[in-house]
Amino acid sequence: MIDANPVLNMGIFGVFVLITLFIVYRVSSVDSAPDYFAAGGRFTGAQNGIALSGDFLSAASFLGIAGAIAVHGYDGFLYSVGFLVGWLVNLLLIAELLRNTGRFTMGDVLSFRMRQRPVRAAAAVSTLVISAVYMIAQMAGAGSLVALLLDVRSSSGQALVIAVVGLVMVVYVLVGGMKGTTWVQIIKAAMLILCAAMMTVFLLGKFGYSLTSLLQQAADKNPLGDRIFAPGAKYGENELTKLDFVSLSLALVLGVAGLPHVLMRFYTVPNAFQARRSVVWATCTMAVFYLCTLVIGYGAGAVNGTETILAAPGGENSAAPLLAFRIGGTVLLGVVAAIAFATILAVVSGLTLTASASFAHDFYANVVKRAKTDPISEVRVARLTALVIGVASILGGILVNGQNIAFLVALAFAFAASANLSTLLFSLFWRRFNTRGTLWGIYGGLGSCLVLVIFSPVVSGSPDSVLPGVDFAWFPLSNPGIVSIPISFLCGYLGTLLGGRVSPERTAEMEVRSLTGIGSS
Template identity: 85%
Template sequence: MAANPVLNISIFGVFVLITLVIVYRVSSIGTATDYFAAGGRFSGAQNGIALSGDFLSAASFLGIAGAIAIHGYDGFLYSIGFLVAWLVNLLLVAELLRNTGRFTMGDVLSFRMRQRPVRAAAAVSTLVISFVYMIAQMAGAGGLVALLLDVHSAGGQALVIAVVGLVMVVYVLVGGMKGTTWVQIIKASMLMLCAVLMTLFLMGKFGFSMTSLMQHAAEKNPLGVRIFAPGAQYGKDELTKLDFVSLSLALVLGVAGLPHVLMRFYTVPNARQARRSVVWATCTMAVFYLCTLVIGYGAGAVNGTDVIRSAPGGENSAAPLLAYRVGGTVLLGIVAAIAFATILAVVAGLTLTAAASFAHDLYANVVKHGEVDPDSEVRVARVTALVVGAASIVGGILVNGQNIAFLVALAFAFAASANLSTLLFSLFWKRFNTTGTLWGIYGGLGSCLVLVIFSPVVSGSPESILPHVDFAWFPLSNPGLVSIPISFLCGCIGTFLGDAEEDPGRAAEMEVRSLTGIGSR
């Protein structure tokens, strides 16, 4: 592929420059509320588009398109899982969370519990999930630049990942939540426009016949017509089928536990706007994921699976390769810039969430017992952003080359295992107590971490992070099927082993506040 490095870098540089100017102009960090929640001044429509920008990561744009091009229907299951998951947020989480908390998930979990241990557990959970999610985005950055600049050396890709991480940290340090939100709104609009235009170009190329497009995709795929039915990737044997069930469970339940998604509900003024945010985000993403179906099969039809697999970045290169074949170096440069923007915006949101949780939950409420001035809290958050950024750069270098959608699915498993059970129990179970909260968070997080470490993801197969060693004894690639029930079970056991309801008054206050919004800011 005759990539034009100067053009690609120029387009990306222009985007970074424009967004940095916007971030600087809109930033008004006067208080902790401004830095962490943008003062709660975004409308439901604005926040919904920003939510889609926060959520439509490199996994959606690069990973899913590649998975559909290579594996067909089984790749599209990622899109279905990601989209259906938002119903859980709409029906169970968004409104109640907005009414109960202020900045972070720790606000909700600690509302009627003992503050210090619960906030510490919530912060640990947020930092781990954000880190796992971020390294997937960083891996996407490395693969994308390897394709665009024809960088095959590990050192060159590592340098690119480091540059992306540094730019992302600048967004967070300069603009806080308000600046990051505007970056995500711009990025979501660009991504949607790009996906729709690529879909229209592809349909036009095949005479606006989806049948023709899919027939060509089957002809250039070794799987043939099997790419139109379930099972090409997850139907080989009973174990792969079980792995698919585990993956689906993580995708559908994970969104409601993702810290950077939950934190977005605090950027709107009330619960009604929080509900509108989810509706806007769901509609936006429904259009996008339908486009991924056409883009994925189209990439396979135009390029063929052998070309995609052999390109730098592997499966993740399907969409950029397609852009090059359809529109030449200019469209490739535009798609590359949008993919970069996608990675930057998502990682910036994750970094801000991790920094907010550490500063607000650990520093302000655990270390300082709630007696801290807003300036100190914001300062600690900025230092945390630097540390988290550095850690994500190292992690991204280690997992470079893995399918991004698969890596993000692991983050979803962590989110569903550590956070979902405790959130639902806190909001809907009066008997739930501090012991149950701690058992649920640490039990789910710990079991998920152990199962991933001893799974084929880390060792035991050629696609593993450590392919030359084998200490895998857990057979599933995604641990959600085991770790999610463990978290719910641990929450129940811990509740019954711990003290009875610690503060009936706080439990009643939380119920009224979550359902009506009375008392929320």
Template identity: 70%
Template sequence: MISAQSTVIPEDTVLVNTGVFAAFVLITLLIVYRVGSRGSTSDFFVAGSSFSGVQNGVALSGDYLSAASFLGIAGAIAIYGYDGFLYSIGFLVAWLINLLLLAERTRNTGRFTMGDVLAFRMKQRPVRAAASISTLAITIMYMIAQVAGAGGLVALLLDVHGQLGQAAVIAGVGVVMMIYVLVGGMKGTTWVQIVKAVLLLLSVLLITIFLMGKFSYSFSGLLDAAAAGNEHGRDIFAPGVKYGTDAVSKLDFISLSMALVLGVGGLPHVLMRFYTVPTAREARRSVVWATWVMAIFYLCTLVIGYGASAMVGHEAIMAAPGAENSAAPLLAYEIGGTVFLGIVAAVAFATILAVVAGLTLTASASFAHDVYASVIRDGNADGDQVVRVARITAMGIGVTSILGGILVMGQNVAFLVSLAFAFAASANLSTLLYTLFWKRFNTTGTLWGMYSGLASALLLVIFSPVVSGSEGSIFPSVDFAFFPLSNPGIASIPISFLFGVIGTFFGRAEPDRERAAEMEVRSLTGMGSRGR
């Protein structure tokens, strides 16, 4: 058995790590530039719907497997054991909603954004504006987590420990991320996501194989060492280390589970990927391929998380820059030394770049297409103007995310992403399902459902222990929290569904029955949708 030990990366390895890391970033930037979208609006936003189901499925997994999946979950398992693996289960099971309910229907009824689906049979201006506001809020929340994870990773590589130094690193990382979107568009972003997904899967498989070799391929031996290296001992193999110590934490776990399982169906950047394929059948194939890739990946994170606890140790992980988020890179250093750490860190950074590029593109497309072109210009904007507005929006989103990432330094990335999932499930899922399956649903119900879910999720997070009132809060020195749970999903998701119904029955707007019938036929058959 290998005992837990304190892992310190020698200073003379920083140059090697940085060299490998920089080379990887330059190669991916070259890919983005060479295949980047420089044509029509459709090329920039959805790559002209030119990708196959297999390609899009791998890209979907690359878009979805973020810093939360690689860095956050591995760290959560290393520190909390069983309770950390619950993130993997929730992230994976959530894809059943997309497979069974949303993939084909959204592909057939939309063109570029989620707003196309929601506004299909509703009043265009208010619904598109609401869809854009929701998309921007969710994207910024999601990107804050990614930027914070990237900053922690680069800080580990460069051995930066001070808050000011890590803030500078986060700012630099954010600038690089914006370049990907501005240069490449959806086509360049998709190819980076494909390359990144393949490399990420190979990386976790190699770490898993090499790690198991250290323990003579005995999983029980690995678990014994993990218990020895964790301050919680063998409690990490059962529920309760993080969730289950009292009634509030158990309720917080239920809220987290609701957000993880229901959130994927409302994530705008995931929904937008369904428009990059030519048919609904290919959209369904995309989800199947993405699910298989992610299932293999999440099984590997279980081994990697416990392996980090065994070979790096609880104390060393928490003392490193990025804390829990440093578990996987530190394990890579223990297994393969400097070069392997540089490779794994570069892949992890490419993971974050690919996810952030997809997020930024989705939010900027939503604002440019739904607000600028459809609301401000009333459909009279040309393609070049829309793309220009999208690029300007991308820069604004990037700056906002950098500032937010600096505020949440040290928080677990998987936890931060779970908040974005709660926002997505609260604001978007109810309105999408009602729009696609309930003919009576109208414009008032859409607006009430989206705004109530988004507002309640935001307010509950602001007045929760995430922001104030505890040692791990963003502002630990003050306490204005009255909502006891860290994740708002258990309250905000039902509020959204309820207000969608109330708004529908009490609103004056009557549904357009002919448009509803057309939407039903189109969503089920694809007749009349683009690409048919």
């Protein structure tokens, strides 16, 4: 256990919270729905790109991946590869089209040429489920981090910290809306990347700036030895684990384009050109960060050893904070802890805003009120929804506290790829795609993914399960993407064949708007 200074750690975090709350208050402008949901579309591509990286670089990226690399080696770095490739493959393909077609949420795109009420309801359900799974992972990260920093081993103490993080996050959303949340993301992203670069330099300096020496010591202190430099240390034990790896890779690569909180950020820029610039900025920023995590992960194993990391409160998630303490003492640990807390806080704020916006805009305004509501009521419902979502994510985070964060986030990616990717691609590129295909694609992918997760080793049947004391698992894979993603595409295809035809006028309008931006807000 590290000899940390709780007062310093919490003090640095408190300063960050106070500064960002002041900024959120100063920049807040939430008098209208466009301001609250999309910041009025006034951010530049560079600003939004950095905010996108802040939204995407979650506790899974900072704590989970570093721990996975320290313990499992190359197989842990595959999370970074999957996240980054997902941006290159998917978002560069759909970013401009999405920005031209929608206004606030993913539901705007999916319902453009379909029957509004059922499609918007399905989009809202999908957004709420995916955001909830993602937020639960972040809350679990908060519990793991405080367990290490304050040596809080009791479940009640960690639950209290998760609750505090959840409450602060709700304040960000209620006060600042999208504009305030975006500035929090920008600040947090800059701090996170600076911290990762600083730790990388300090760490290499400890080994005489010899990456070879660092890697060799990492192998010496890991029971796997030199196997940590090759694929298969975690996912190569047998054919089943190899199949699980393929499923995980599909979820990571294809899930990025289905994440609602990422897609919603494209509406904060004024046009499609700035949306594409956002992706370029975000991709370059994250590439630098993930290269740093490779050094940090192996360095954590080299400095502390695998056994020390696994024995610490928080397990794998403690690798980066433990490393910070060893190379920079209490001060660097305090900085890393504050940035890790800020990372969790900023990401869950963006997720909460997205989920509440989808419920208020897609479900309340267009399903319940049949598009006959005023923007003020819409914003008020979004704020009330944010409170409910905050409480739900706190409870979920307490339930899964102690699980590897990167692994939990990978499940959120599986849900996103299963529920949203097929319907987005079909809506944008298949003229025949119709309402029934949309509903079958969303509910088929979401439902199959949920069922497979519930009856997988994630929930029961193994010592690492959420419910280790029971066993009702019959699906052998930990990530269901390899099954649920094809089911979603198949359901969307079959539903379209069995459904009626869509309006050719709306189809033509959507095609022109998505490609040219003519008529977009």
